[in-house]
Amino acid sequence: MAEIHFWYDFASTYSYPTAMRIEALSKAQGVQVAWRPFLLGPIFADQNWMSSPFNIFPAKGRYMWRDLERVCGRYGLAFQRPDPFPQNSLLAARVALALSEERRPAFTRAVFHAEFAEGKAIDDPDCLCSILTALGENAAEVMTTIKTEPHRGQLRLATETARALGVFGSPSFTTPSGELFWGDDRLEQALDWTVDQG
Amino acid sequence: MAEIHFWYDFASTYSYPTAMRIEALSKAQGVQVAWRPFLLGPIFADQNWMSSPFNIFPAKGRYMWRDLERVCGRYGLAFQRPDPFPQNSLLAARVALALSEERRPAFTRAVFHAEFAEGKAIDDPDCLCSILTALGENAAEVMTTIKTEPHRGQLRLATETARALGVFGSPSFTTPSGELFWGDDRLEQALDWTVDQG
Numbered sequence: 001m002a003e004i005h006f007w008y009d010f011a012s013t014y015s016y017p018t019a020m021r022i023e024a025l026s027k028a029q030g031v032q033v034a035w036r037p038f039l040l041g042p043i044f045a046d047q048n049w050m051s052s053p054f055n056i057f058p059a060k061g062r063y064m065w066r067d068l069e070r071v072c073g074r075y076g077l078a079f080q081r082p083d084p085f086p087q088n089s090l091l092a093a094r095v096a097l098a099l100s101e102e103r104r105p106a107f108t109r110a111v112f113h114a115e116f117a118e119g120k121a122i123d124d125p126d127c128l129c130s131i132l133t134a135l136g137e138n139a140a141e142v143m144t145t146i147k148t149e150p151h152r153g154q155l156r157l158a159t160e161t162a163r164a165l166g167v168f169g170s171p172s173f174t175t176p177s178g179e180l181f182w183g184d185d186r187l188e189q190a191l192d193w194t195v196d197q198g
Numbered sequence: 199m200a201e202i203h204f205w206y207d208f209a210s211t212y213s214y215p216t217a218m219r220i221e222a223l224s225k226a227q228g229v230q231v232a233w234r235p236f237l238l239g240p241i242f243a244d245q246n247w248m249s250s251p252f253n254i255f256p257a258k259g260r261y262m263w264r265d266l267e268r269v270c271g272r273y274g275l276a277f278q279r280p281d282p283f284p285q286n287s288l289l290a291a292r293v294a295l296a297l298s299e300e301r302r303p304a305f306t307r308a309v310f311h312a313e314f315a316e317g318k319a320i321d322d323p324d325c326l327c328s329i330l331t332a333l334g335e336n337a338a339e340v341m342t343t344i345k346t347e348p349h350r351g352q353l354r355l356a357t358e359t360a361r362a363l364g365v366f367g368s369p370s371f372t373t374p375s376g377e378l379f380w381g382d383d384r385l386e387q388a389l390d391w392t393v394d395q396g
Contacts, residue, residue, distance in 0.1 A: 047255050057245050059366035063380055070377075070387070168257035179268075182261055185383045189268070 010089035012170035078117035088123040208287035210368035276315035286321035
């Protein structure tokens, strides 16, 4: 089965609609999705951005919030603006990587929902533990795992891999033949490409 | 008839597919298009960008060239990378504004084609005069008109109007109800919005 890699930072606005849409779309096309959390912060720092570009460039930020509202409206997704923005996504990314590939999508969707539909703080361990518990995970065990050094290295590796693949924003998609697609608005094209050309 | 404003800088890469696509799509939806050339340079300068962001941010630039190639492939548009990039779009924008609303679309398409399909230098007066002549315009007269001060003020006004509307990239679309859409990948949504909500 053809496989696409879905790269996302939990603080990323347009990754929210993608996280909610990708499973149905990929199933319909017979494409397997590998969910790949990473951190955009170190990649943004390469170009001297110390916050989200949506904060650094005000006209772009104003546009993005309105556009995201329209995009969520089209997809029937609840939306509220996280405060503060961007949320610190480090803890959520570590937890996501501590889960197996099979259990990661449900956790990811629940975090994006908490952040962008309910306005919750995703750097709050209690918020993440509630999500884990609701999904039937052993929250205490996961929270212990992510403090270990071998685990912390996983997130650094994921971020380095993303950078090496040319990823500079979230969501991004990489295909078996090495194509990179960026943005929720490229999800359909990325899946089509994977089906047609790998 | 509902009207959409199409804002474009002649140096803008993704404005090329939009210029080639917008007429058929808008006609099919019964939407009138007002073609609005402007200059991105002064707006980029607001955020201290002295060149295209695709040059300033190399990962984004590498991605854009590959993505544009794919986009043009999907739409059956010939493509070659302009050299140098970005082209200086000042002269082409002045000429476009010297033409009537009815004659501007054909000139605009011809310039984008010369630039992105044929690799021609669009800051070369001879290139623009050839395009004008081929379209049945009086090239010498147009070239004289654009040197007059009242005419030069038109392009400054267009750029100021774009900035006041929140435009920060090209192509952009503004609708009667005040919505802003950015990017060739938002063209269909901008037209849908205009039909549904103005």
